[in-house]
Amino acid sequence: MNDLLKNVTAASLFKKLEAREVSAEELARAYLDRAETLKRLNAYVHLDADRILDQARAIDADRAAGKPLGPLAGVPVAIKDLLCVEKEPTTCGSRMLKDFRPPYDATVIKKLREAGAVLFGKTNMDEFAMGSSTETSFHGPTLNPWDETRIPGGSSGGSAAAVAADLAPVSLGSDTGGSIRQPAAVCGIVGLKPTYGRVSRFGLIAFASSLDQIGPFAHDLTDAALLLQAISGRDENDATSVDRPVPDYVASLDRKPDSLRIGVAREFFGEGLDPEVEAAVREAIRVYEKAGATIKDVSLPHTRYGIPAYYVVAPAECSSNLARYDGTIFGHRALDWSPKHPGEEELHPLVRMMMASRAEGFGAEVKRRIMLGTFALSAGYADQYYNQALKVRRLIRDDFDAAFKDVDVILGPTSPTPAFKLGERSKDLLAMYLSDVYTTTANLAGIPGLSVPCGLTKSGLPIGLQLLAPAFAEESLLRIARVFERETDWHLKRPELS
Numbered sequence: 031m032n033d034l035l036k037n038v039t040a041a042s043l044f045k046k047l048e049a050r051e052v053s054a055e056e057l058a059r060a061y062l063d064r065a066e067t068l069k070r071l072n073a074y075v076h077l078d079a080d081r082i083l084d085q086a087r088a089i090d091a092d093r094a095a096g097k098p099l100g101p102l103a104g105v106p107v108a109i110k111d112l113l114c115v116e117k118e119p120t121t122c123g124s125r126m127l128k129d130f131r132p133p134y135d136a137t138v139i140k141k142l143r144e145a146g147a148v149l150f151g152k153t154n155m156d157e158f159a160m161g162s163s164t165e166t167s168f169h170g171p172t173l174n175p176w177d178e179t180r181i182p183g184g185s186s187g188g189s190a191a192a193v194a195a196d197l198a199p200v201s202l203g204s205d206t207g208g209s210i211r212q213p214a215a216v217c218g219i220v221g222l223k224p225t226y227g228r229v230s231r232f233g234l235i236a237f238a239s240s241l242d243q244i245g246p247f248a249h250d251l252t253d254a255a256l257l258l259q260a261i262s263g264r265d266e267n268d269a270t271s272v273d274r275p276v277p278d279y280v281a282s283l284d285r286k287p288d289s290l291r292i293g294v295a296r297e298f299f300g301e302g303l304d305p306e307v308e309a310a311v312r313e314a315i316r317v318y319e320k321a322g323a324t325i326k327d328v329s330l331p332h333t334r335y336g337i338p339a340y341y342v343v344a345p346a347e348c349s350s351n352l353a354r355y356d357g358t359i360f361g362h363r364a365l366d367w368s369p370k371h372p373g374e375e376e377l378h379p380l381v382r383m384m385m386a387s388r389a390e391g392f393g394a395e396v397k398r399r400i401m402l403g404t405f406a407l408s409a410g411y412a413d414q415y416y417n418q419a420l421k422v423r424r425l426i427r428d429d430f431d432a433a434f435k436d437v438d439v440i441l442g443p444t445s446p447t448p449a450f451k452l453g454e455r456s457k458d459l460l461a462m463y464l465s466d467v468y469t470t471t472a473n474l475a476g477i478p479g480l481s482v483p484c485g486l487t488k489s490g491l492p493i494g495l496q497l498l499a500p501a502f503a504e505e506s507l508l509r510i511a512r513v514f515e516r517e518t519d520w521h522l523k524r525p526e527l528s
């Protein structure tokens with residue numbers, strides 16, 4: 031490994047860039063070389079070396095000219111392949127969008143450019159962000175850098191693997207039911223899902239609009255705060271983004287938390303929790319106790335309904351969001367739409383074109399979700415499924431509101447197990463869906479959640495600790511997580527890659 035990239039963070043690289051110890055171009059070249067060496071991990075689905083080097087050189091020129099630069103000037107940031115970057119392929123892990131080049135930047139991308147970041151590769155993901163393993167991608171699976179026979183988590187598996195393998199210092203992902211926190215946990219890095227409305231979703235290809243949020247992956251909390259700071263804030267292009275001041279997450283990070291009351295929800299330690307994961311999380315509780323925290327038992331009684339409610343709400347919204355991919359304006363268009371089944375010859379050719387395009391363009395998991403969602407919303411069934419799920423969603427939110435009256439954060443495991451083997455859960459969908467038992471409730475309630483590394487199993491697989499906080503309490507969430515980071519060195523561990 032190039033020494034330039036050893037044990038670095040975005041903040042440490044920024045210092046070196048400012049001190050002119052390295053140029054943005056040299057740095058970009060080093061990461062491009064490493065991406066080439068570690069191609070087998072399949073973390074990147076698109077890397078435009080010329081464009082990346084041009085951007086890096088432009089930042090070097092600005093720096094040399096003494097122009098005012100943003101807080102990420104020259105730092106490469108990897109981007110999940112569902113965030114629109116002007117004129118670059120944005121495939122969403124799907125054949126449906128394999129030729130899509132957006133004519134505009136997502137707001138978070140615009141903000142990264144303003145901060146001076148070098149937009150690095152587009153990272154692999156589950157198709158349309160539906161999955162927990164990055165195995166449903168049209169580009170094939172991403173491998174976990176800690177054990178290449180295992181999944182990197184999902185759906186933002188490429189973004190997590192890229193940071194874990196030092197293919198980029200930081201990256202962006204999106205989290206609808208756990209897609210930032212779960213891959214962060216199983217790849218041994220930090221992942222933060224902000225409060226719904228903290229970050230603009232404009233230019234994020236929608237999966238489930240009432241749950242989706244964009245957030246950072248990083249090696250430590252300083253970098254996570256740096257990135258969150260850069261992407262947060264009200265955006266007139268996203269009516270659900272909230273007009274609240276963005277605190278200085280970086281400056282406040284090392285201030286002692288105003289209050290350190292930690293809730294331990296008994297529902298997060300149930301059936302299916304791997305004993306090594308449980309032991310690491312219990313050890314984290316002891317770390318907090320020693321650091322002076324008050325530990326309280328809390329209850330989130332509706333947690334067990336999180337997965338069923340999520341798997342109605344998310345597919346319902348996806349069935350509507352994905353209706354636009356029909357081969358007319360958006361997405362893959364089939365060349366052959368001749369009738370294939372009895373009765374189809376009576377359909378209008380346009381309808382057959384749409385049917386054939388959707389049949390070819392979407393993979394099995396996406397089709398399953400569209401069918402589930404369409405059914406859950408259909409006349410006669412909406413009351414039984416969709417409206418029922420919305421009621422459960424309300425109860426889950428009420429659980430959190432009640433619990434947060436007594437505590438500042440709620441602690442538990444991020445994922446019930448460490449990274450599983452590639453292929454292990456692809457045929458057992460319930461097992462796959464249960465990867466998100468501890469993460470979906472935060473999306474349903476709209477609150478922020480953070481995963482930080484808290485251990486390694488005997489066989490060397492990372493374990494993540496999840497901390498949840500009330501809406502818009504990212505600042506205190508980060509400061510409370512920092513207490514743990516300072517007491518431990520799990521965030522310094524990196525996989526050995528040859």
Ligand code: GLN
Pocket residue numbers: 159160161162184185204205206207208209210237344466
């Ligand atoms: N794994 C969950 C799902 O399959 C969550 C995905 C996500 O957060 N995008 O829907």
